[in-house]
Amino acid sequence: MSTSQLVVQHLPYLRRYARALTGSQVAGDAYVAATLETLVNEPDTLGRSTNIKADLFRVFTRIWNSLSVNGRSEQVQHDLPAEVRLGQITPLPRQAFLLSCLEGFSEEDAATILGVDVAEVRDLVDEAGRELAADMATGILIIEDEPLIAMDLEALVEGLGHNVIGVARTRSEAVKIASSEARPGLILADIQLADGSSGLDAVNDLLKTFEVPVIFITAYPERFLTGERPEPAFLIAKPFQPANVSAVISQALFFQQTARRREAKSA
Secondary structure (H helix, E strand, O other): OOOHHHHHHHHHHHHHHHHHHHOOHHHHHHHHHHHHHHHHHOOOHHHHOOHHHHHHHHHHHHHHHOOOOOHHHHHHOOOHHHHHHOOOOOOHHHHHHHHHOOOOOOOOHHHHOOOOHHHHHHHHHHHHHHHHHHOOOEEEEEEOOOOHHHHHHHHHHHHHOOOEEEEEEHHHHHHHHHHOOOOEEEEEEEEEEEOOEEEEHHHHHOOOOOOOOEEEEEOOHHOOOOOOOOOOOEEEEOOHHHHHHHHHHHHHHHHHHHHHHHHHHHO
């Protein structure tokens, strides 16, 4: 398989990582596009490593830490839920946390991608976990039709200090719970539900009346990471690892709190 084919194979996961960093499809994909432009103009950037995925993320990190690509995105989408730091380096702890917990890179690969040593990666991940866990407890609505997966998610989010306001198996149940119970601060939603209804449709129904961060769960993440249409900013692949869910929940709530602080300052 050629280098270009290998790069294409890893692009959905680079898009996922970029969107988790920025909290936005538009901003994340802008950075991915800049990374691809660099690879086209500087084909030797990937080097001769056998770990094309780590090399691709390393090039992306260099772009992320040096370019204000998000400035272009803000002109299109003014209500980004993330605090875009133009011209500044995104804090390393968050990058290390996502590379390790969301993308599943080894400590050695994460160190290579970030240009630090393994000991620093460990320190950065620990620091990010402490930062992201502080003051983020909220009520979570789970939309999932598989009982065992729903139980795992419920135990996981409660272990992170959140409370589950309800578990819905269908679109109609999700709407009913959100209408009768306390309004959730975050939604975890499967895309394909038991009665043939869609988690996407359920979320769209809910977002007509209130706005909260949403994390979608699917066995086919590549179908929703093509860059060809509006897509979820936060996406978890089945089967998932608890660390992945923890990382994405922390990121989604991080961006939500950042947006609220920014709104409070401008009020």
